[in-house]
Amino acid sequence: MTYRLPLCLLLLLVLRFPLWAQIQREFNTGWQCLPAAKTRADGLALSRPSYVLAGWAPAVVPGTVLATQLANKQVPDPFYGMNNKHIPDIYTTGRDYYTYWFVKDFTEAPVAAKEQIWLHLRGVNYSCDVFLNGQKINKLTHHGMFLRQEYNVTPYLARDNQNRLAIIVYPADPVGNPNGGQGGDGRIAKSVATQYTAGWDWIQPIRDRNTGIWDKVVLERTGAINLKNPHVVTRVPGVRLPGGGQAPAMVQVSAELENPTAKAIAGALQYTLDGHTVSQSVSIPAQSTQVVSLKDLRLPNPKLWWPNGYGAQPLYQLKMQFVIGSKTVSDAETVEVGVREIQTQWNAKTQSRQVLVNGQKVFIKGGNWIISDAMLRFTDARYDAEIRFHRDMNLNLIRVWGGALVERPEFYAACDKYGLLVIQDFWMSGDANGRWLDPQKAEDQWTRRQYPDDHRLFINSAADQVKMVRNHASLAMWCGGNEITPPRDILTALADSILPRLDGTRWFIPYSNSDSLSYNRLGGNGDGPYGIQDPRSFWAVRTFPFNSEVGSVGVGDYESLERFIPKANLMAPQYLGPASKNAEKADSVWTYHTYTGVGYNQYLLPYGAPTSVRDFALKAQLVNYNQYRALMEGFSAHMWEWYTGTIIWKTQNPWTSMRGQMYDYYLDPNACLYGLRSGSAPLHPMYNPVDSMVMIVNNSFAVQRDLMLVVDAYDLAGKKTNITQVIVEINPSMAKNYLPIGAVVRQMAKQKGMFLSLQLQDLNKKVVSHNFYWLSDAKGEFSGLKTMAKTTVKIAAKQLAKDKISVTLTNPANAPVAFFNRLALVNPSTQQRLLPVFYSDNYVSVLPGESTTVVMDYTPGGPMPLVSVEGWNVERQLLPVAAN
Structure with missing residues (x-):
């Protein structure tokens, strides 16, 4: 990804070279719009700053026509209830209904000698014509949702610095009939655009088919040479391990250099990475674009990038520039580079x-x-x-x-x-x-x-x-x-x-x-x-x-459902029994939001038939x-x-x-x-429900040794039985069987079910991985959960940092397991959840006489939130957060 150079770097470059005012600014505010059908003026007229935009509305750019209509309260929220059904669909209205003009007024300082101003449109759906200050700047109408546009607008800028950009956006053609099929009638795929907008089995149709200036609009100022599309390749030979010293990696870099002027331009393309500089002299012919490759860099002791769970993700900043005559930086880009090599092979x-x-x-x-x-x-x-x-x-x-x-x-x-x-x-x-x-x-x-x-x-x-x-x-x-x-x-x-x-x-x-x-x-x-x-x-x-x-x-749970389902429609799907052709009957709002119910009740009913929509949603989480x-x-x-x-x-x-x-x-x-x-934890003890085998999986590149595997059973009253514990060792990137426990589990679970705790502990008895199962009785029912006694969990919440809160749940000894507790941060006035919040864990169960700590990361703003905790057999509690 390319980034605008930070001010401190620009200042350092100015001390070394006279620098063209290399500036990128995004046009993401101040746009106005009007349906094209409501004006007879053409782009030549509309793009003149003197043309009065009477009756135009604020526009969302980047965004779509529908996003603009929603922002202007011209349509209801299509994500709520049945609202989407009441928004006109482009297949019925015709394309003209969603054909819009978008206009942006802006000031731009005069250009110095050889300076160039570039207009970048990173995404328009589907076709467009672009006008600036009374002139059309794209000779042919642009087509394609996924084709970036770049225009040298230097000759079109106003002498008084007051400019107007006008873009007319046309929807795709055809728009497709949203007839309930996957992608509707399929004709949405005749264009090079998103297909889901005609509807799928997980979404209703998007009524404007995402027509609009949907991605960034950027104005860029460069010198005579425009540096673009840098390409960075890293080669990491051999078999590596995370951490420690590394053999060198190779870095291969190229870029496109565009010269829009009438004369050839000589200079040097150069970059700096981790203190190493590579440079290549080059001359770019007039009115041409050339790809320039630099010599390979041998990067010593690189910090390697690894996938999640296998190592860290360090990123280098590669700073690239084109220097004219060893004095002037014409253009510069910064690329974040992760040094790694990805390959595939056939197993x-x-x-x-x-x-x-x-x-x-x-x-x-x-x-x-x-x-x-x-x-x-x-x-x-x-x-x-x-x-x-x-x-x-x-x-x-x-x-x-x-x-x-x-x-x-x-x-x-x-x-x-x-x-x-x-x-x-x-x-x-x-x-x-x-x-x-x-x-x-x-x-x-x-x-x-x-x-x-x-x-x-x-x-x-x-x-x-x-x-x-x-x-x-x-x-x-x-x-x-x-x-x-x-x-x-x-x-x-x-x-x-x-x-x-x-x-x-x-x-x-x-x-x-x-x-x-x-x-x-x-x-x-x-x-x-x-x-x-x-x-x-x-x-x-x-x-x-x-x-x-x-x-x-x-x-989702009840709090999730009530965000988009009206209260009158918040009713649990009805199970009709195995003899019914349709096993469930659900409210129309649920089915409109693609609830299919196939199989949910089959796995919900062993917990007891849902008594309310809240109870349904809770039991759905156990299934999930x-x-x-x-x-x-x-x-x-x-x-x-x-x-x-x-x-x-x-x-x-x-x-x-x-x-x-x-x-x-x-x-x-x-x-x-x-x-x-x-289930995806890198180091993970687990229970195979088919053969009752306890296993360990090691998704790392290191041998895991000197670990104690502790297997405990708990009955529904909280009584603990140690099944076994054994020292284990497991090689990298493998799953390994350890011991069958079927006979013990069947005996303990047959009446009411049971809980099974698997822990991997280090030599200091610290738990390094934990897995907790609830198992059914001999009939496949969770009969013990249905009558499980309540427990009162002690909760302590404290602020660790301005954006971090820890919550410790402690379950008394001689109590039943505190089962399946959902934690949340809520607004103290509305008691609505703060979103998003990132939990170190959730839906946690706390064993008798033990404690569990969950850390929550959130974006602070407004009053200090309250902590909400509610479990299967734990009454909801709201409590304040203690200061650090």
Whole structure:
């Protein structure tokens, strides 16, 4: 990612060279808009500062037409209740309804000799014409959601420094019929744009199809040479380990140099990295752009970047500039560099790819990602929060699904920071692009197989987006599309030209469930299953060896549901019994927000039939926790034998959907996140429910030794029985069986069920990893939980720092287990949860006579929050936070 140089660096450069006023400023405020149908004026007139903008409304830029309408209270919140049904859909209104003018007035100081001013549009959906001060600056109408635009606007700037930019934005054509199919009738895929906007099984249609200036608008001032698209490659030979001294790494750097002037410009392209400077003299011909490669840098003792759970994620700043005549810095860029090398190799035993980072194989624990916000309201803070949640789940990879977009540099910056590898799909999906026969699609399979209509636009857009994100350490693999390859000419261009030429370092997967990723010996689509599974199946049933999509539950708790479901509709789904064709009957608002209910009640009922929607949501969290812990434990138990990795479908929602999420749209986590966090822990004791074997998994590069495995059972009254404890040792990157405990567990659990505690302790008896199960009785019921006695937990909350609070829960001796406690920070006036909050753990259980501490990170603002604690057998408590 490129950044504007900090002021201190600019001042240092000024002391060394006379510096052109290299400035980038983002146009993210002060925009006005009007539907194009409401004015007869053209762009030549509208872009003159003298034209009076009577009746124009404030506009959201970056943003979409729908985001602007929402900000101006012209439409209701489409994420709440049934509101989205009442917003006009572009398929019904026609494209003119969502065709808008966007206007921005700005001042710009006069340019000095040879200075250049550049206008950058990082994303417009779908087509646009651009005008500045009464002149059209794009000769041909721009098309394509994923093709950046750059214009040298130096000749168009006003002499009095008062300027007006006017952009007319046209929706995609066609917009597709949102008929309930995946991607509607499929015709949304005829354009090079997001496909989910016509509706999917986890989202309702986005009414404007995301029409608008949806990404950043930047004005940049440079000298005679414009330095752009720097490319940094790091090579890390050999097999490395985190920490300690390192053998050298190689750094390979190039950049594009654009000379818009009428004369050749001579100078030097140079960069500095970790105190090392590399320079290359070059002359750029008039009115041309050249790629300049510098000699390789041998970087001694590099600080290596590792995926989450395997090591740290240090980032270097590479400062690059073009110097003219050894005196003037014409342009400068800064790139954050993670020194690492990513490779893949075929595992003949599993029949799937395995990923290597810095020579070490990494077992992939991933999540599928759609997009941060369905209306494209992106912020750095939201990206950071969402990726941090994925880090907190102990995941190490995110796959960006092909029905959305090549993610923004800010997303990748967060993945760099938190150590999440990324598989990036291009813009294809099997549903819209013709993998299957589908009566809901407007055109036949053979026609859809050739979508989009403009293959050259797709190819150009792909090349441009590769340049935009290729420097990020987190980017691990490219993928041709979701469950389908692109048309042959596009696939050939990607595989044989674009990626080798513009990247050359990452493996290219033809499509997400390709046999080249994971050999499909089971038939079907090569991914899934979806929906709630019997937790035992994750351990016992061998599925695809690198499963690109598996699993899909995630109903939030009551506090989550009430954010988007009106009070009148907050009623629990009704279970109709196994004899019914439809096992559940749910309120229409629930089903509109994609609640399917397939299987939930089957796993809820053993806890007792829900008595209210709040009770339903609580019991759903028990199911959620067990579901995702079992998923990752089952895959990890067979690492390198059955599997090289798995990617959950899916871990987040960009809309208020109930399908597949570890946290809701409002960034409130549910129990899925913490069950997955437990099951994905790097060093983890676990219980196989199929053969009753206690196992340990070690997802690190180091031998783990001198650990005590302590296995304890607790009955529903809190009585403890030590089953066994034994010193253990486990080699790197493996899962290992230790001992079967089936006979003991069956005997203790058969009447009312039981609790099972697994701990790994070090030589000082400090717990280094803990896992806690609740097991059913012999009939598969949680009969003991239904009648479990209450306990009173002592809670102590104190402020550790201005943004950090610790909460210690202490359960009295001779009490039952304090089971499944949900912690939150709440506003003292409204008692509404603060969001987002990052918990070191949640939905925690506290053993009799013991304590558990949870640390909460949050963004302070307003009054000191209260701490809320509520558990299965613990009454809700609200208490203040003690000062540090």
